[in-house]
Amino acid sequence: MDKNRIIPPSELIINEDGSIFHLHIKPEHLADRVFLVGDPARVDVVASRFDSKEVEVSSREFHTITGTYKGKRITVLSHGIGTDNIDIVVNELDALANIDFETRKVKENFRQLTMVRVGTSGGLQDISHIGAYVAAEKSIGFDGVMYFYDQTDKIRDKEMEEQLIKQLDWKLDGLKPYVVSANESLIEQICQDDVIKGMTIAANGFYGPQGRMLRVPLMDVDLNKKIQAFEYNGRQITNFEMESSSLAGLAALMGHRAMTVCCIIAGRKALKMNTSYKNSLEDLIDLVLDRI
Numbered sequence: 001m002d003k004n005r006i007i008p009p010s011e012l013i014i015n016e017d018g019s020i021f022h023l024h025i026k027p028e029h030l031a032d033r034v035f036l037v038g039d040p041a042r043v044d045v046v047a048s049r050f051d052s053k054e055v056e057v058s059s060r061e062f063h064t065i066t067g068t069y070k071g072k073r074i075t076v077l078s079h080g081i082g083t084d085n086i087d088i089v090v091n092e093l094d095a096l097a098n099i100d101f102e103t104r105k106v107k108e109n110f111r112q113l114t115m116v117r118v119g120t121s122g123g124l125q126d127i128s129h130i131g132a133y134v135a136a137e138k139s140i141g142f143d144g145v146m147y148f149y150d151q152t153d154k155i156r157d158k159e160m161e162e163q164l165i166k167q168l169d170w171k172l173d174g175l176k177p178y179v180v181s182a183n184e185s186l187i188e189q190i191c192q193d194d195v196i197k198g199m200t201i202a203a204n205g206f207y208g209p210q211g212r213m214l215r216v217p218l219m220d221v222d223l224n225k226k227i228q229a230f231e232y233n234g235r236q237i238t239n240f241e242m243e244s245s246s247l248a249g250l251a252a253l254m255g256h257r258a259m260t261v262c263c264i265i266a267g268r269k270a271l272k273m274n275t276s277y278k279n280s281l282e283d284l285i286d287l288v289l290d291r292i
């Protein structure tokens with residue numbers, strides 16, 4: 001990337017008040033530690049643990065609060081649902097940290113962010129039962145975001161991708177799963193015996209793409225069975241959610257540390273659902289706040 005390139009206003013979009021286009025926050029509002037959640041209301045739950053708050057901004061599904069927790073400066077923000085939103089959030093966070101908004105050039109010194117997404121998820125195995133906490137050590141992207149970026153070869157696990165195509169007897173046209181990893185040191189920092197290190201599918205939808213059938217029949221009705229039977233290096237696919245792949249992938253390309261950890265609320269094997277997951281999720285929030 002040419003460090004002297006002046007990024008045009010149609011690409012690096014700065015609002016009149018000096019904030020970034022979608023998130024509506026300014027460079028000085030961003031902490032090095034970023035706590036990501038899907039639901040805008042969850043931002044208040046996380047920030048209710050803060051000792052102090054310095055800024056709060058709401059724009060569309062992106063709700064941001066920066067404050068301190070036990071002396072650590074943390075930005076908590078909601079990304080909404082889906083890997084396409086993650087493309088917006090991670091690019092805008094990186095721009096806030098690493099592009100000079102005056103000159104529109106990439107800054108000389110790289111600033112690394114640590115991003116942990118805390119979400120909800122559907123479990124696919126007995127081990128990833130309702131109430132379990134599962135980190136996406138590996139993310140299998142059923143989305144297409146990473147294909148638009150160069151040099152993904154460096155961060156993808158091509159061997160596992162081949163195994164997925166083979167073992168899942170992949171039948172879907174125009175979509176090929178990709179595999180990326182969360183930041184290794186961050187996984188070690190956040191996961192103790194209370195968090196399973198899993199292999200997570202980031203699906204590009206909640207219903208059909210996660211094998212849920214309401215009224216419209218599915219293209220491959222056996223896909224979830226094959227996903228549950230998949231094995232790679234003695235490990236199984238643990239859970240479904242909807243953002244971890246592009247979060248891990250984009251962060252890795254940019255040099256940031258990122259990972260996703262989820263509380264299992266749907267038991268896809270036991271055919272059960274927990275809609276009262278508030279306490280379980282709040283315990284996970286506390287665990288991550290202490291370890292981030």
Ligand SMILES: O=P(O)(O)O[C@H]1O[C@H](CO)[C@@H](O)[C@H]1O
Binds near residue numbers: 206
């Ligand atoms: O609870 P959150 O963080 O939103 O995470 C999960 O829940 C949403 C779907 O209900 C998707 O965003 C999925 O990834």
Ligand SMILES: O=c1cc[nH]c(=O)[nH]1
Binds near residue numbers: 241242265266
């Ligand atoms: O089954 C589930 C539950 C939460 N989030 C998902 O993406 N899937």
